[in-house]
Amino acid sequence: MDDKEAFHQAYFAFIEELNALSQSPEIACELEDHYNVAYEFWYIVPNQIILLHNSQGLLTDIQVKRMKDLFKEIKQLPDDAYTWTEVAEESLLNMQHPAWEPIRKQAKELLTLLALVTKLNHKYLYEP
Numbered sequence: 001m002d003d004k005e006a007f008h009q010a011y012f013a014f015i016e017e018l019n020a021l022s023q024s025p026e027i028a029c030e031l032e033d034h035y036n037v038a039y040e041f042w043y044i045v046p047n048q049i050i051l052l053h054n055s056q057g058l059l060t061d062i063q064v065k066r067m068k069d070l071f072k073e074i075k076q077l078p079d080d081a082y083t084w085t086e087v088a089e090e091s092l093l094n095m096q097h098p099a100w101e102p103i104r105k106q107a108k109e110l111l112t113l114l115a116l117v118t119k120l121n122h123k124y125l126y127e128p
Contacts, residue, residue, distance in 0.1 A: 003054055003056065004056055004124075007051065007056045007058075008056075010048065010050060011051055011117070011121050013048075014045070014048045014051060015111070015114070015118055015121070017041065017048075018045070018107050018110060018114075019031075019107075019111060020032055020041075021041050021104065021107040022104055022111055024104075025092055025095035025096045025100070026092065028041075028095055029091050029092050029095055032091075034091050034092075035086065035088075035091065036084060036086060036091060037092075037094065038081060038082040038083070038091065038095050038097070038100070039084050039085070041074065042074055042075075042077060042081075045071065045074055046071035046072075046075050048067075048071075049067075049068075049071060051067070052064050052067060052068070058120060062113070063110075066106075066109070066113055067110065069106065070106050070110055073102070073103055073106060074103060077097075077100070077103075078097075078099055080097065081094060081097035081099040082094055
């Protein structure tokens with residue numbers, strides 16, 4: 001896999017996570033199969049920082065900044081907002097923690113900001 005394909009594959013996975021993160025706690029848990037949802041967001045989303053180093057020139061400075069801001073906010077969540085669990089009800093409780101609300105808002109805004117890149121990503125992956 002070359003750098004361009006690696007970026008597009010990673011970006012697609014990031015957008016899927018970002019979309020789920022932007023939803024209500026109930027929908028986010030459903031989209032993530034109710035398994036350890038908050039912890040997975042806490043762990044996976046900020047680790048997508050590799051996108052910033054292999055952006056293929058598709059990400060603007062403001063998009064990179066907003067992504068970094070989101071990653072930072074997630075990593076600063078209080079421990080009780082993302083405790084490890086394999087119980088669906090506990091995943092929902094974690095996602096209902098008030099600390100997730102501004103992050104959901106940031107995720108929604110970032111989805112809008114990344115709309116053009118997402119369109120280009122879809123074209124790369126699905127249109128010959």
